[in-house]
Amino acid sequence: MAIDETPSSFFAPRPDRLRHSAIILLAAGLGLTVLVTLGQLPLLAAAAVFALVAAAALVPWRLHDAEASRDDIRTEDPVEAAAVNAIVAGMPDPAVLLDRAGRVIHLNAAAAQLAPALRKNELAQFALRSPEIIGALREAIATTQPRRATYLDQVPVDRWMELVITPVPVPTRFGGADKCMLMTFHDLTPLRRVEEMRADFVANASHELRTPLAALSGFIDTLQGPAKDDPKARDRFLAIMHAQATRMARLIDDLLSLSRVELSAHVRPDTLVDLVPLIRQVADGLEPLAHERQVVVEINLPEMPIMIAGDREELLRLFENLIENALKYGASGGKVIVSLNSAAMAEGAPEIRVTVRDFGPGIAPEHLPRLTERFYRVDVGDSRSQGGTGLGLSLVKHILNRHRGRLLIESVPNNGATFTACFPQPRSPGSTQS
Numbered sequence: 001m002a003i004d005e006t007p008s009s010f011f012a013p014r015p016d017r018l019r020h021s022a023i024i025l026l027a028a029g030l031g032l033t034v035l036v037t038l039g040q041l042p043l044l045a046a047a048a049v050f051a052l053v054a055a056a057a058l059v060p061w062r063l064h065d066a067e068a069s070r071d072d073i074r075t076e077d078p079v080e081a082a083a084v085n086a087i088v089a090g091m092p093d094p095a096v097l098l099d100r101a102g103r104v105i106h107l108n109a110a111a112a113q114l115a116p117a118l119r120k121n122e123l124a125q126f127a128l129r130s131p132e133i134i135g136a137l138r139e140a141i142a143t144t145q146p147r148r149a150t151y152l153d154q155v156p157v158d159r160w161m162e163l164v165i166t167p168v169p170v171p172t173r174f175g176g177a178d179k180c181m182l183m184t185f186h187d188l189t190p191l192r193r194v195e196e197m198r199a200d201f202v203a204n205a206s207h208e209l210r211t212p213l214a215a216l217s218g219f220i221d222t223l224q225g226p227a228k229d230d231p232k233a234r235d236r237f238l239a240i241m242h243a244q245a246t247r248m249a250r251l252i253d254d255l256l257s258l259s260r261v262e263l264s265a266h267v268r269p270d271t272l273v274d275l276v277p278l279i280r281q282v283a284d285g286l287e288p289l290a291h292e293r294q295v296v297v298e299i300n301l302p303e304m305p306i307m308i309a310g311d312r313e314e315l316l317r318l319f320e321n322l323i324e325n326a327l328k329y330g331a332s333g334g335k336v337i338v339s340l341n342s343a344a345m346a347e348g349a350p351e352i353r354v355t356v357r358d359f360g361p362g363i364a365p366e367h368l369p370r371l372t373e374r375f376y377r378v379d380v381g382d383s384r385s386q387g388g389t390g391l392g393l394s395l396v397k398h399i400l401n402r403h404r405g406r407l408l409i410e411s412v413p414n415n416g417a418t419f420t421a422c423f424p425q426p427r428s429p430g431s432t433q434s
């Protein structure tokens with residue numbers, strides 16, 4: 001909606017019509033008195049003429065006044081009026097200045113977008129439909145005290161909004177100041193989302209920790225009670241307890257890693273790291289797991305060093321997660337291929353890509369966009385039985401973000417999954433990108 005940028009008539013400068021009218025009436029009164037005294041005009045005619053002059057002097061003034069100002073608080077100073085308008089127009093959030101009756105004096109473009117029915121010189125109450133806003137506005141007008149309200153704006157999308165009404169003094173024509181109302185709106189949706197995510201995260205983390213803890217205390221009770229003298233059961237339970245304790249430790253480890261990466265998210269790593277030996281080290285470390293799952297790991301690495309600006313520990317963690325996932329969830333394919341190569345992106349910026357491909361069951365398309373969410377798993381039972389925490393891919397994404405890289409996930413159900421970690425290539429050896 002286009003906003004009329006001319007100063008509102010509320011603030012329009014005007015001549016001192018009151019003084020002019022008084023002078024005209026005084027002159028007419030004097031002239032008529034002289035004519036009546038001299039006997040040149042009957043008193044009745046003089047009175048009629050005076051009434052006509054008075055009407056001519058005052059009625060247009062009253063009409064103009066009624067149209068231009070419904071209150072008597074307007075400022076006469078055009079510079080001041082323009083400044084007030086400019087301030088409202090320049091506010092980043094939706095802002096509306098109302099007179100003390102609730103009529104719109106000025107509104108900025110953001111406010112016009114938020115409430116398209118708002119019009120200058122019209123009552124805001126008629127244009128705003130939310131009962132919370134109208135209630136707060138009524139109270140603010142009645143008490144001339146600040147008011148706040150939060151409400152759900154459902155058009156065009158659900159948004160939690162906060163309304164703040166602040167009484168502001170505006171200079172009056174007769175000196176002093178009168179209270180206008182400045183309404184500002186703030187979008188609380190991002191804050192609410194963060195708050196919800198935080199609450200979800202705490203709930204998920206507690207739940208994930210409580211599950212192995214409950215198993216541990218259950219087995220302790222059994223070992224102290226019914227299985228006290230059963231060496232076979234004791235060995236079996238101790239093995240399960242060990243697995244549960246390992247899962248708890250891993251969860252705490254992943255949580256700490258996530259928070260560490262998040263804390264340093266804005267600081268891009270600047271040490272040059274050669275990816276070739278690093279990937280080999282990770283693959284060697286996972287050889288026992290590959291052996292256990294009967295998976296052949298094929299590694300295609302170039303002969304020469306491939307350097308990126310990175311954090312060594314985080315990169316180890318990243319590749320460990322991707323290769324371990326391929327070994328755990330794609331084991332049925334019997335083969336995992338890890339390859340490293342450079343590629344030019346569409347825009348021409350060169351990238352270094354590490355691809356981990358497995359030939360397992362793959363992932364259904366509806367899960368792909370959510371895989372990097374914390375605690376998201378395709379199959380919770382499967383993940384838990386594999387010692388998973390549901391945090392691995394979230395950690396991978398955060399590490400890549402910190403390295404200004406990105407994660408690509410492709411999968412064809414029943415034909416495996418491919419996870420590709422893409423890193424920007426340093427421009428020249430020894431240099432880092434901004």
Ligand code: ADP
Nearest residue numbers: 325326329377378379383388389390391392393
């Ligand atoms: P988890 O600790 O459960 O392994 P991740 O965040 O690493 O957590 O992975 C999230 C989920 O993504 C896993 O639980 C699994 O369902 C799915 N997933 C990850 N990698 C693969 C893969 N290579 N093949 C099939 N599913 C996978």
